[in-house]
Amino acid sequence: MNASAAGSSGPIVVAGAGYAGLHVALRLAAKLRSQPAVELTLVDRHDYHQVITELPRVAGGTRAADAVRIPLQDMLAGRVRFVQAEITGFDLAGRRLLTGAGPIGWSRLVLALGSRPSDFAIPGLADRALSVYSASDAERVWAAVSAALMAAAAAADPGRQRRLATVVVGGGGATGVELAGELAEILPAMASDRGLAPGRPAVQLVEAGPAILAGSSAQLTGKAARILSDLGVQVRTNAVVAAATEDGFRLTDGQLVEGGVFVWAGGVKAPELVADSGLPTGHNGRVKVDRYLRVLDHPEIYVAGDLASVTDPRTGHVLPPLAQVALEEGETVARNLDAELEGKPLEAFTFHDKGFVVSVGTRRGVADIAGITTGGRLAHLLKDAIEWEYRQSVRHLRGWDPAAW
């Protein structure tokens, strides 16, 4: 498709400075050095970018929350105008983003607002369980675990002590597995520090489906389950949470899973404000896009990251909410915005799967890369390398030369 008909040199606004939005802004900032008239604005509620893939380490106390908050001023070249504001809605007809800092007009808008944890309307869940979707969330998990262990150490009744020292994680996807592994590895030392027997704390992982890491190969799932078992995590599969009460997670079969801390990692959905936007949405409220990542019937709006509902033509399935997908989509959106400015053809999005890596505890992990499944120390090193490489790439993009693009 040739973009010249849609060509525009008006303001470009990127909503969200996460994996997708930051990538679009950094790529475009460099490209627009030769287009000084085009205004590029990035909007986020925070003045920092969060390395969300490292949050389980913050929740487990092995990484400081500030270490996963990267100040945007350290990353954005002067070419990008940054506005720190809460985005509250969209004026699609007037082409304005509505924010706490006032409306921001756009000629092209990029929506990259990520996801919110989904409680699937399970009664009590939102009030009773913590989540891990921001550095502050992860800090709260760490603080709650720490407080629960202190309370357990002070409890005289062994039953009460056992219950308080148990962390229950709901959802056996990658986030739940990483969190459960991290906590299981760290809890014995934490318990000792608080005067509790190192063997007293327990971690339970509750998964509604028949296996953890749904969608992965049986080999990968088996390796992850073995490491979790080795760490003492009790994994309950086919365990569907019906309600969260003061006493614990009540399963559909009537069983009560008791604990001192409850964390929900059971799934995500699009932010609520998108549901009220009038934009076409699909599964989990994600926005439907065409092959160029433009909203259906709104070619002036692109979507990238978790918020985009993109079907992989090779599998027929919607791509999962993953950082690597968000980065690739951000790349395509930046290229297409540039193509519009240059009057060149737009590029259809194609996902190049680099594989799947999950850490399980502080030393081991599992990985499926290029058809090879591995579990153990190597997979954990791979995860470390991916996170290190991501941080390097962000730094590199700031001073990046578009001539090499």
Ligand SMILES: Cc1cc2nc3c(=O)[nH]c(=O)nc-3n(C[C@H](O)[C@H](O)[C@H](O)COP(=O)(O)OP(=O)(O)OC[C@H]3O[C@@H](n4cnc5c(N)ncnc54)[C@H](O)[C@@H]3O)c2cc1C
């Ligand atoms: C604990 C955890 C671990 C994960 N680990 C992995 C992993 O190992 N590998 C992997 O590939 N993926 C992983 N993911 C998934 C990955 O983090 C997401 O797919 C990725 O963050 C999506 O990028 P995004 O740009 O769409 O959204 P985000 O990175 O979430 O960015 C969205 C941005 O929009 C901003 N925003 C949202 N709403 C508003 C508003 N109303 N006003 C202003 N600003 C707003 C937010 O502040 C944020 O900066 C993990 C997710 C979690 C929760």
